[in-house]
Amino acid sequence: MIIDLHIHSTFSDGELTPEQIVATAVRKEITIISITDHDEMAGYVKARKNAPANLHVIPGRRGRWRITYTRLLYKP
DSSP states (O other), rough: OOEEEEOOTTTTTTOOOOOHHHHHHHHHTOOOEOOOOOOHHHHHHHHHHHOOOOOEEEEEEOOOOOOOOOOOOOOO
């Protein structure tokens, strides 16, 4: 079993369309993939729609988070 759980499509910063990703996965005999585009699920939706029955496409999403730093003060 071959698995790739971190793939970006052209809906994010990847080089392949979801259809090309599915075709590549089938050719390489990958059985499980996850499209993990930045803040976007459309790549997953297209890949899932075009995947054959023997290729499992798991939903994924790489989120961008705004980090807020808080200063904690401690007085003994």
